[in-house]
Amino acid sequence: MKKISISLLLICTISSISVGCVALSTYDNLWLNGGKATFILHVRDDAGLPVEDAEAFASFWDPKRIHNTDTDSTDKEGNVELSGRAWTDGSFWISKEGYYSTKGRADFVLSRQEFERLGLKEWPVSEQNVELKKKRNPHPMIVLGRVELILPEDGSFVGVDLEKGNLVKPHGEGTQADLYVAVKTKEVPFGKRTRLHPLSVTLMCKGEGNGIQLCEADSYSEFRSDYQVDLTRPFQTRLSWEVKEDSFLGTKKYLTFRVRSVLDKNGKIVKANYGKIYFDLIYRNELQFDAIYFNPVPNDTNLEFDPERNLEPGERQAQRFRRRRVYRP
Secondary structure (H helix, E strand, O other), X not given: OHHHHHHHHHHHHHHHXXXXXXXXXXXXXXXXXXXXXXXXXXXXXXXXXXXXXXXXXXXXXXXXXXXXXXXXXXXXXXXXXXXXXXXXXXXXXXXXXXXXXXXXXXXXXXXXHHHHHHOOOOOOOEEEEEEEOEOOOOEEEEEEEEEEEEOOOOOOOEEEEOOOOEEEOOOOOEOOOOEEEEEEEEEEEEOOEEEEEEEEEEEEOOOOOOEEEEEEOOOOEOOOOXXXXXXXXXXXXXXXXXXXXXXXXXXXXXXXXXXXXXXXXXXXXXXXXXXXXXXXXXXXXXXXXEEEEEEOOOOOOEOOEEEEEXXXXXXXXXXXXXXXXOOOO
């Protein structure tokens, strides 16, 4: 052991004399050892007012998996600062009683050129405006989670009963065709065999007054949709998407619907049912809905669901809904 130590010392000494010591740049040191990363969050409610005393929690990525977190509460202006040692990125969560929790994230890494151009000594600060939606009027609804529909392989349209979350007869147990669905597929090589691959999804509504709307979702909030169906927007009778990577809508989009419309002699809607659909993915000719929300009260456009008051009558479905953890407003 003594001879090995002397040899290593001689090698290190010669290397230092011939090459010299190379100090790590600030940028390389941050990549190697991590550095201070900071969130500055401005928390507002859905009316734009500051939210005081909201609980804030941040977690920063650490390759050594050390519990690297920070917690604090928002001040009277709705502001909070959270810091920790990060190698690349971090995430935060904001919550308060009477509000829907929300989350966010940031990549703190810049390119070497940008980092040096700004003359930084640590990761740049991520300053973000965060919306914390109030719980206004959570409402009982018929909510069906993890609805899986096996559609015909020939791409033909099949009716879906949105209240029951099932295909209409003879394909399922549904009785009211609220929405028609079709999936185009093709055979693709799969090892020594082939399998069905989805190409596109088409949704269609029939009947005067009925239709669907494609909406932008707040994918960071616990409450992803708007509070009400927007009746000032037009309803579409047909929407189609190409399927990419097994997901054609993802968490950034959702649908609202108006179905079972009854019109007077002048063509004005006097009665209809409203709701929303969170999609999941498409696999082969199987379309999966994360959840279908059906408001059974005629003409009520409220989309804010109370998870404690699901009107879905089937206990088996209710158990599956809870087990799959999609019980959200």
